[in-house]
Each structure stands twice: as structure tokens, then as C-alpha cells.
Amino acid sequence: SQKIEQNSEALNIQEGKTATLTCNYTNYSPAYLQWYRQDPGRGPVFLLLIRENEKEKRKERLKVTFDTTLKQSLFHITASQPADSATYLCALERGFKTIFGAGTRLFVKA
């Protein structure tokens, strides 16, 4: 069955450093991969989208890579800030079916 794995343990980093979050998947060939941010008690908020034929996407301090051979996406936040502390979810989609990972909790310490 289709499976998405994100770091189950929280990621703790120091302010100013680069945070790198991983999304691995099996038994799936997504056409699109999206990253969302979710704060406690709120719905997810869209951050970035990358297509299967794209290797990398950037938006301000955010960068996403997509390796369909490794079946992995990496999500980077450069110059991290305490305000970046949240849960980050990856979502895969093909054929109008969307599957979300469980998310990785990021803590950025001042």
C-alpha cells in the first residue's frame, strides 16, 4: 500500500540555521508534491508545490527538492526563525488522489 514517511521525531534547531525536513514515499508515483505548514489548532497552509518533472523549487527562504528515483523530497528553511516553529506536512497527489504525511514538528530556538 502507499506509504509516506516524515521524520517522526521533532527537529530542534538554532535560530539562523537551515532546517531540513524529509518526506519519503513508497508504492506511489506522485505527479505533484506539496508542502504545508500547520500550527496548533489551525488548518494546514500551503507553502510550495513541485511537479514530478522538476528537481527543485524555491520561494524566499524555502527550497524544495524532488527526487523521483530516491522517492524523496527535501524541504529546506534557510535562516530559520522562531516563527518558523510549526508542523510541516508533505502531500502527494496523482489522479486527483491526495495523500498527506504525518508531518514533522520543527522547533526553532532563539
Place this chain on the structure above:
Amino acid sequence: EAGVAQSPRYKIIEKRQSVAFWCNPISGHATLYWYQQILGQGPKLLIQFQNNGVVDDSQLPKDRFSAERLKGVDSTLKIQPAKLEDSAVYLCASSLLAGGDNEQFFGPGTRLTVL
């Protein structure tokens, strides 16, 4: 631009009771999604509408869950009868069109507790 509206925000019911959630998507968005998010897990798609037609409801427990999107605008999700394992946050989302190249806009969710 107004976001996705959901109500109620919180609901506590006894098992075997019924409950209904309401969602009003962003104006003009053709696609509407209902997700179930259990604590510590990612959102799980229950049903997806394109206008007022169902695109995917393969993970909707149809013996107890039902959803409708009358007139292709707002939507209701119902659980009857509720079980303890239905305790979760129910998220509604909408997008301009269906497909993974469309970002989804989420509402604040309804937190359901079944006792």
C-alpha cells in the same frame, strides 16, 4: 478574500449520537475536500467534490458517514452513529480546480470529541 469557513469549531457528543459539520468554501472554488485528522497524524481524505459531484470517496466509511454539496457551494458532513474512534479534527478545504497543481485552502477545522 474570505477564507474557508467551518462550523462548529468544537463538538462533544456521546457515542451512537449523530453530528453534522458545515463548510463554506472560498467563493469560486470548484473543488471541496473533507479530511479527518486524528491527533499526531496527517489529514486523511474522506471525500472530494468537484462542483456538486463526487470525485473520490474511497476512504469515506459509508455505513456511518455521509456528505453532500448541494448547489456546488457549501457542504455538510454527517456522522451517524458516532464511534469513539471518530474523535478527530475534521478539516474542510477548497481549491480552484481539482488536481495536485492546485493549492488547497483549509478551514480552521471542527474538533470532535466522542465520549
